[in-house]
Amino acid sequence: MQALIEQQEKESLAAISSASNDSVLREVRLLYLGKSGLISRMSEQMRAIAKEERPIVGKLLNHWRSSFTQVLEAKEKIFRDQADALLFESLDPTLPGTTRCQGSLHPLTLLIDRVVAIYRRLGFAMAEGPDIDSPWYCFDALNTPADHPARNEQDTFYLPDGRLLRTHTSTVQIRAMEQALPPLRIIVPGSAYRRDEVDATHLSQFTQMEVLCVGEGITLGDLKGTAEFFFRELLGVNTECRFRPHFFPFTEPSFEIDIRSSHLSKKWLELAGCGMVDPAVFEAVNQKRGDHAYDPEKISGFAFGFGLDRLVMMLTGIDDIRMLSENDLRFLKRFTGEY
Ligand code: PHE
Numbered sequence: 001m002q003a004l005i006e007q008q009e010k011e012s013l014a015a016i017s018s019a020s021n022d023s024v025l026r027e028v029r030l031l032y033l034g035k036s037g038l039i040s041r042m043s044e045q046m047r048a049i050a051k052e053e054r055p056i057v058g059k060l061l062n063h064w065r066s067s068f069t070q071v072l073e074a075k076e077k078i079f080r081d082q083a084d085a086l087l088f089e090s091l092d093p094t095l096p097g098t099t100r101c102q103g104s105l106h107p108l109t110l111l112i113d114r115v116v117a118i119y120r121r122l123g124f125a126m127a128e129g130p131d132i133d134s135p136w137y138c139f140d141a142l143n144t145p146a147d148h149p150a151r152n153e154q155d156t157f158y159l160p161d162g163r164l165l166r167t168h169t170s171t172v173q174i175r176a177m178e179q180a181l182p183p184l185r186i187i188v189p190g191s192a193y194r195r196d197e198v199d200a201t202h203l204s205q206f207t208q209m210e211v212l213c214v215g216e217g218i219t220l221g222d223l224k225g226t227a228e229f230f231f232r233e234l235l236g237v238n239t240e241c242r243f244r245p246h247f248f249p250f251t252e253p254s255f256e257i258d259i260r261s262s263h264l265s266k267k268w269l270e271l272a273g274c275g276m277v278d279p280a281v282f283e284a285v286n287q288k289r290g291d292h293a294y295d296p297e298k299i300s301g302f303a304f305g306f307g308l309d310r311l312v313m314m315l316t317g318i319d320d321i322r323m324l325s326e327n328d329l330r331f332l333k334r335f336t337g338e339y
Contacts, residue, residue, distance in 0.1 A: 251275025274304030
């Protein structure tokens with residue numbers, strides 16, 4: 001038995017050294033180390049031999065197993081290294097890799113996010129409405145009479161079915177009040193559309209942010225305080241706000257807000273329209289709701305709206321509004337973070 005084991009061990013090591021490739025080597029491994037391989041089978045025969053012989057035979061078998069495994073693994077490593085070397089031959093690690101393009105947010109989206117974050121801190125929630133809406137939401141409910149120029153076909157995009165591309169995001173004031181009871185604090189970023197001649201400062205599609213706050217005891221002071229807080233948060237503490245009397249059908253009194261910020265320019269810039277919600281707007285909402293939830297005797301509110309495109313242009317130093325919608329990657333790549 002002992003002589004047999006020694007003989008087998010020699011043969012098995014010879015089989016390893018004569019294995020010319022990886023797959024032959026795998027067969028050799030299986031032949032000896034596999035579940036029913038030679039080494040296991042010989043171990044099983046231990047039971048048949050005399051007790052005194054067992055420790056000696058056991059030792060020999062162990063020696064065989066470990067020397068075989070050692071030599072086998074060494075040979076396996078040689079084959080593995082050869083395969084790796086072959087792979088590297090056909091591969092030039094000095095070649096530049098393929099760069100993965102990482103997208104970034106559009107400068108308008110970045111500004112919307114900043115504006116929303118400021119209003120969130122004041123307890124405003126985001127609301128949305130459709131870009132295609134009815135004249136009722138866009139005009140009638142907002143106390144805008146049939147002869148108002150905004151309703152003119154020259155100024156507004158009408159669809160054949162009578163609906164239109166909303167001319168402002170104020171439509172969502174109505175939709176929000178229709179759905180929820182006061183008090184209400186919402187902000188509405190979104191697109192608005194007008195039949196403007198497209199040039200460096202005008203697009204027929206632009207972006208607005210609507211702000212609406214409705215509840216008991218809301219005053220013009222709240223409007224002023226909120227607007228001033230907002231513009232200072234956005235443009236710096238030295239930003240000044242000026243409220244100029246103006247007219248909007250859906251607010252009374254109404255104002256335009258001019259701001260002056262060393263961050264932007266030395267001049268006053270007209271940036272937003274605002275006012276106290278006109279009682280006629282509350283009445284239109286009540287009529288649609290079929291209740292008296294927005295009782296103008298008890299409830300008041302302020303609204304304001306401003307264009308985001310011009311603000312982005314000023315903050316980024318772009319002098320042509322069309323760049324915001326052309327999706328030129330060279331332009332977009334300049335704004336990969338905050339500006
Ligand atoms: N919707 C007005 C516009 O587009 C802005 C505005 C909003 C004015 C809310 C007053 C109140 O010009």
